[in-house]
Amino acid sequence: MYTEKVMDHFEHPRNVGEIENPSGMGTVGNAKCGDIMRIYLDIDENQIIRDVKFKTFGCGAAVATSSMATTMVKGKSVQEAMEVTNKAVMEALDGLPPVKVHCSLLAEEAIHAALWDYAQKNGIEIKGLQKPKTDISEGEEEEEY
Amino acid sequence: MKQLIYLDNAATTKTRPEVVQAMLPYFTEYYGNPSSVYDFSAPCKKAIADARETIAKSIGAKTNEIYFTVGGTESDNWAIKATADAYKDKGKHIITSKIEHHAVLHTCEYLEKQGYEVTYLDVDEFGVVKLDELKKAIRPDTILISIMFANNEIGTIEPIREIGEIAKEHGILFHTDAVQAYAHVPINVDELHIDMLSASGHKLNGPKGVGFLYIRSGVKIRSFMHGGAQERKRRGGTENVPGIVGLGKAVELAMADMDERAAKETELRDYLIGRVLAEVPYARLNGHPANRLSNNANFAFQFIEGESMLIMLDSDGICGSSGSACTSGSLDPSHVLLAIGLPHEIAHGSLRLTLSEENTKEQIDFVVERIKAIVQRLRNMSPLYEDFMRKSGKR
Ligand SMILES: Cc1ncc(COP(=O)(O)O)c(C=O)c1O
Ligand code: FES
Numbered sequence: 001m002y003t004e005k006v007m008d009h010f011e012h013p014r015n016v017g018e019i020e021n022p023s024g025m026g027t028v029g030n031a032k033c034g035d036i037m038r039i040y041l042d043i044d045e046n047q048i049i050r051d052v053k054f055k056t057f058g059c060g061a062a063v064a065t066s067s068m069a070t071t072m073v074k075g076k077s078v079q080e081a082m083e084v085t086n087k088a089v090m091e092a093l094d095g096l097p098p099v100k101v102h103c104s105l106l107a108e109e110a111i112h113a114a115l116w117d118y119a120q121k122n123g124i125e126i127k128g129l130q131k132p133k134t135d136i137s138e139g140e141e142e143e144e145y
Numbered sequence: 146m147k148q149l150i151y152l153d154n155a156a157t158t159k160t161r162p163e164v165v166q167a168m169l170p171y172f173t174e175y176y177g178n179p180s181s182v183y184d185f186s187a188p189c190k191k192a193i194a195d196a197r198e199t200i201a202k203s204i205g206a207k208t209n210e211i212y213f214t215v216g217g218t219e220s221d222n223w224a225i226k227a228t229a230d231a232y233k234d235k236g237k238h239i240i241t242s243k244i245e246h247h248a249v250l251h252t253c254e255y256l257e258k259q260g261y262e263v264t265y266l267d268v269d270e271f272g273v274v275k276l277d278e279l280k281k282a283i284r285p286d287t288i289l290i291s292i293m294f295a296n297n298e299i300g301t302i303e304p305i306r307e308i309g310e311i312a313k314e315h316g317i318l319f320h321t322d323a324v325q326a327y328a329h330v331p332i333n334v335d336e337l338h339i340d341m342l343s344a345s346g347h348k349l350n351g352p353k354g355v356g357f358l359y360i361r362s363g364v365k366i367r368s369f370m371h372g373g374a375q376e377r378k379r380r381g382g383t384e385n386v387p388g389i390v391g392l393g394k395a396v397e398l399a400m401a402d403m404d405e406r407a408a409k410e411t412e413l414r415d416y417l418i419g420r421v422l423a424e425v426p427y428a429r430l431n432g433h434p435a436n437r438l439s440n441n442a443n444f445a446f447q448f449i450e451g452e453s454m455l456i457m458l459d460s461d462g463i464c465g466s467s468g469s470a471c472t473s474g475s476l477d478p479s480h481v482l483l484a485i486g487l488p489h490e491i492a493h494g495s496l497r498l499t500l501s502e503e504n505t506k507e508q509i510d511f512v513v514e515r516i517k518a519i520v521q522r523l524r525n526m527s528p529l530y531e532d533f534m535r536k537s538g539k540r
Contacts, residue, residue, distance in 0.1 A: 002456075007456075010453070010456060011457075011460070013526065016525070016526045018531065027528060033470040033471060033476040033477075034450075034470050034478065034489045034490055034492075034493050035450070035470075035471070036528050036529060037528070038528040038531075054526075055526050055527060055528040055531055056526055056527070056528070057448065057449065057450055057490075057493075057527045057528055057529050058450050058453070058471060059450055059452040059453060059469075059471035059472075060452055060453055060456045062450075062471075063453060063526065102476075103471075
């Protein structure tokens with residue numbers, strides 16, 4: 001059901017854990033399916049993401065996208081981290097099954113939430129960053145069958 | 146091939162080799178159409194009659210009350226839609242429960258769109274239908290009560306005799322989806338006052354794509370598949386002769402060793418449940434502690450998600466299933482787990498393991514060890530577990 005890359009990141013997730021006194025932390029959930037993702041960022045004085053950790057309560061795709069997303073933002077500036085979209089993460093994983101696309105949104109939103117927390121604390125503006133939603137299922141439409 | 150520990154017998158079962166052997170001649174030797182007049186077709190006709198007799202006997206029914214179908218879904222659809230149609234002059238109210246299989250629930254939802262009214266009964270925390278609610282739900286225009294014999298997810302066995310008595314007292318038809326229970330627990334349709342019963346071959350070590358509907362004689366029921374004169378004109382279509390033969394053989398074998406099988410499964414099941422509850426913290430058993438199918442164990446592990454668990458079990462060759470929202474495709478957790486009162490996040494961590502007599506204690510020991518390791522690993526990456534440990538001052 002999943003690509004080899006997804007399975008690799010699921011079985012050997014990178015950057016699982018917590019950061020004490022993080023520069024930014026974000027927790028987002030999808031109340032619809034019940035999943036929760038948390039990202040911790042350690043950002044240095046040049047606004048470079050020195051370290052990143054995650055925790056995820058969700059499916060295989062949620063774990064794999066969190067893991068991949070953390071590897072993609074690590075070492076980047078906070079502005080560059082904005083380019084790590086759910087699409088970019090999915091591409092890096094060689095794709096996800098259609099029912100799992102929403103899980104990759106969780107990773108993007110969690111990073112944004114952590115960046116927002118950092119930006120708020122330090123009075124910085126990150127271009128393109130908006131106040132994140134805590135529940136990403138808001139506004140999603142139910143499909144009729 | 147990697148090792149296989151198959152613990153998903155509620156999803157489907159292995160076809161017994163004797164069943165396959167019994168079926169084979171009906172592909173290449175006796176391939177005649179049972180409806181034809183020549184002698185060549187006679188063995189096919191006889192094979193169907195024999196299977197029908199074996200099945201009728203197994204539930205205390207008459208042979209002309211057994212109708213072959215393609216399985217549980219068709220039997221459920223037929224029983225409900227056709228009675229709804231045949232009895233619509235009496236009324237348009239149907240009573241069922243919140244924990245039925247989708248074959249029943251979605252059929253009822255379809256009928257609601259056609260102008261029928263459906264009452265979905267609540268269940269208690271163990272998944273048992275509330276009889277007082279059933280009595281209260283009955284109205285003069287109630288035409289059908291459809292309650293499953295045993296639940297496919299949590300294994301709870303329903304009070305079928307009591308429900309049958311209530312239905313009979315009020316002159317209402319009683320259908321039961323016995324797909325999980327048939328040939329696993331003893332069933333006598335007269336003693337239990339069952340008017341219609343659905344069963345499926347692949348849940349009792351028979352072939353897939355064949356099952357039956359028992360319809361008590363006297364029940365007005367419309368034809369479901371319009372076509373030829375097969376199945377007393379109630380169900381057109383050339384019979385699946387090999388499938389029916391296989392179903393008959395599977396029933397014969399399952400009925401012969403039912404008690405022995407159940408005893409073996411129960412012992413293994415209770416060993417599994419006992420070890421998991423004792424050795425995995427923050428775990429619970431879903432379903433009734435005693436009145437449950439002999440092969441069903443259903444757990445909920447707090448703070449983790451079921452699909453992740455299934456993938457990790459799969460890498461050790463262990464097959465199980467989960468009612469987690471992430472496995473459902475619809476992003477909703479199992480309706481059964483919600484109906485027994487589990488909050489979404491706990492339903493998320495559900496794991497169903499359904500055994501067969503082929504499983505061994507060694508396999509169960511291995512599975513328990515894997516579950517312990519997997520649950521711990523997933524908790525270590527769970528933000529919910531982190532919050533819980535913080536709040537409870539454990540770190
Ligand atoms: C309780 C119940 N009813 C109906 C069905 C559907 O049976 P079938 O797969 O034969 O259509 C199942 C099988 O999953 C079941 O468990
Ligand atoms: S996290 Fe629920 S489906 Fe992926």
